[in-house]
Amino acid sequence: MTALTLPVALPPATRKAGLGGALRSEWTKIRTVRSTIWSLVAMAGISIGLMSLIAWATMHRWGRFEPREQADLLRHPLEIILARPVFVSQLVVAVLGVMVISAEYTTGMIRSTLQAQPRRLTVLTAKIAVFAILMLVVGELLSFAAFFIGRQLIAAHIPVHLGDPGVTRSVIGAGLYLAVLGLFSLAFGAILRHTAGAITAVLGLVLIVSNLTGLLPDSWGHHINAWMPTNAGQLILQAQRAPDDLLGPWQGLGVFAGWTALLLIVAAVLFRTRDA
């Protein structure tokens, strides 16, 4: 046992504990847990590795596709190199988004966090900002990397350029979509405070409910389906707007961002008022 010596006194504080410190703190938190690192590795593996594999296989079998299938792929040149990988990597982003906040509750860390910074909106704002920036940077980097690698792989049969209509917007949009989805999931994590519950809720909504609403009858079913958060958000991934789409790509992303903002407000109100 070391002899008891008290540490030297701290120099006096020069400023208040505020958003700056909270941002640095949240950045340290997110970069020092393995789940973050693994999630980023998985995202890269899916959007580059898995994408390359599928692109290569598609080119390999190109001659055996029906002309209709070939036409489909030519009409949606980003389907293979961007949209499909995003459908997979969004699952990773959803899990990470939930865990960024739910892990604070499941581990008990939240009590340390709020003892250090009892201004809860400062804590939540910092958490949201750090995660949003991380997802945005990683999302955009991966999405552009995937585009440039992917277009080489499919160039033989599906030529695509950044200058083609809607392509640059889709590539940028893929990163944006993942960042918004991350915050959407974070809001669920903050509201439910339970990792498994929140992941189930987000994935259930993204994978199941969003598709089920497509089965609703008549035009109101069509409207509900179009305005479902991720259905609207994913419009940004299509270079060309489909004839029966109710929303444009940016409108769609706007709807998704609106849902996310609403959920974050609910999360903030609950975060501020609930006992930790």
Added chain:
Amino acid sequence: MIEAVGLTKRYGDRLAVDQLSFTVRPGQVTGFLGPNGAGKSTTMRMILGLDAPSAGRVTVNGQPFGRLDNPMREVGALLDAKAIHGGRSAYNHLLCLAQSNNLPKRRVDEVLELVGLTEVARKRARGFSLGMGQRLGIASALLGDPKILIFDEPVNGLDPEGILWIRNLMKMLAAEGRTVFVSSHLMSEMESTADHLLVIGRGRMIADCTVQEFIDQNSELAVRVRTPDATRLAELVVGAGGKPATDGEGRLLVTELALDRIGDLAFDNGVRLHELSPLQASLEQAFMELTRDSVEYHAAVRGADKEENRA
């Protein structure tokens, strides 16, 4: 300085904390004593703004905890050792807390050194023993060099060496003029550490006094007398209003009469004394006496009370 006025916490129709008013002063260790479920932890969580009071208020250094400019410099707390993300290293855990209050990085190394965790600083906290977790919690409490320290059951699960270490640390912090507020359900622990006591049972304040006052007020003090002339002395004691009893080994146990008076009585009446000694009741006895009616869950067997209070 911690000041609570009418502090109340209600969960549904159960009152966990019922109108507590108290002041915890600097420069001494204040023990917060009560059986399990008495509301100690809830009270501490309200002090730290983790739980909102249903009524009343509590301030630290004159302000609600949530309004402090630099919370970690004012209050350091160890509520439970498991307020840690197990996947993070001890160093990174302390670093993220330090950053939130703009504390210098070297401070993290200093507190790790202080609690003796330097060698495992880069290891993930998940693998820490209960004692190491407790030390890490104390390290985080000390990070901001705070004026107020709050420890909830700090010796739980520690080995004797660890208990001694924490006990000395608390005394040292108080001696430096800091406010030290420590909860326990172990009477013996309070007896050897605390200067002042707040005793609660079922959310209500039962006693707010010094440790000595607590013992004096709440336990019957007896005086043990050994004399070759026990029968004669017993008569004299009864005459003076005391109550003598024999302890089965020929000694007298006198209650309700002060030790000095018994000595004078014997001298004045020529009774020879071989022993005249106070029997000090321990804090544990006094505590059990006091909280007998407010223990949340009584064991069915009377004799099991003691075990339950220790549990």
